Amino acid sequence: MAAPIRRRSLWAEGALLLLIGLFCVFPFYWMVTTSLKTQVVALESPPVWWFTPTLANYWEVLFVDKVGPALINSIIVAVCTTALAVGLGTPAAYALARFEFPGKRDLWFWFITNRFVSPVVLAFPVFLIARQTGLRDTQIALILMYLTFTLPIVIWICTDQFRSIPRELDEAAMLEGASQWRIFRSICLPLAMPGVAVSSILSFIFSWNELLFAYILAPKAAKTAPAMAVTFMEGYDVPYGKIMATSTLIVVPVLIFALLASKHLVRGLTMGAVK
């Protein structure tokens, strides 16, 4: 008797899983299909599900509407800020994991608190400073400001990673007369590479997605792709296909990275509140 009930509940469970999956994925399906529609097809009412796809929107946004350069800006900013965050953050993470010093807890707390500061608090003062120093509308301004969230992520995840490396390795190297820097550089850092990789992916995702700093600090030359997508909405004739083509170009790389780091994404978003 138990078997049919078990089977029926299994079907119900499967249906529920399918529903959850569709709920998450459907908007992406609609984004991609709309990006393959011409404006005429996109403006059919009710919307059509079957049509002849075209890549014209991609061609147009990439080469006519300057989404291409914006994507390149996004890549430059995200890669540079991630590299900088790893360069600055891994030694700091090593120190937090290995050394004992006064004020350690406060320092730790301060690093994590950055997760709570809204970019809108920093955007205007930075805008004024950037205007005076000539950094406005440069990639440097964005690369530096993105450190406010990339650096804490790298520090948090890498500290955890360094703690998991057995101390005996450090002690053995110390007996051989290696300096702390040498131990960090040649022994611990190579072993911490998984953490470095995960935190790099997460900082890339968060930098790539950022809009507010980009919108306020980089209006033209250094404009990033999300800020570019927003400008399409200005004006009366809303080009649906082109907006969705731009959106697809922005979102696809992040989604690939997100799937690669899927186990750690929640960890990154919670800044370690959840393992």
Next chain:
Amino acid sequence: MTFRVPRRTVAAFLGPAVAALALVGIAPLLYAVWKSLHYFNLTKLAQQRFVGLDNYAAVLTDPVFWQAMGRTALLFAIAVPIQIGLGLVIALVLHRPGLTFWKTLTRLSLVLPMATTYAVVGLLAQVMLNQKYGVINQMLGWIGIEAINFIGDPTNAFIAVVLWDIWQWTPFVALVLLAGLSTVPPEIEEAAKLETKSNWTVLRHVQLPFLVPSLVAVLILRTADTLKLFDMPFTMTRGGPGSATEFIAVLIERVGNRQFEIGMAAAQSIIMLAITIVLARLYIRFFYREVR
């Protein structure tokens, strides 16, 4: 067991990161505090002057500011309980044994919404919720509901933001709670399941105590993120129609960036930051005392 090392070594390892974060995180904050004590409008630079706490007095008595705060609180009060409820259901389903492959697949699809560029989420809402060309209204039509003007009507626009927030963050809450469920020692869970047939009893008395840290994390992070919420409503409605979806971060952006009142925007953002910190501390104190 940590190493005692000379101060110089500690400084060499930590110095660069601390200096960088102070430069980009603290210096602008101090500058914002300084500017918030001034009348400072980008288009009227000649009139710049020190006004003490006048901006703060103006903000604290400004109904527009408190309406935006209220709207932000309302969004939180509606969306977060739904996210926790749905998230808990999803987490419990995924936590059950069996159908491993399909569950892995579902878990992967849950990762997608929260990683999606927030600005794109707002654009997607524009496209999918359009009254005439939107697929959501088409689907509502299938079940006999007439097309709704989501973006153009103040109440509906607010509802649309709530729905979209639920879409993007329910998966996040589900995954956090799922991680919480996996902290329940399996032998305790199995013993409980032998004792009672009721899933509710197991949830209430065995699993829930282990979920408290995850729930606190969800509350703190969702509070911080709702106060930060800018990209999605901005790309979807620009805070409109009227001010129906002008949440606190959108308001500050409008005052600073579109009205050029940077002194006023600085005062608003400092007050918002203070509220964020107070709320985070309250949660930690209130909920963690309950656990102990």
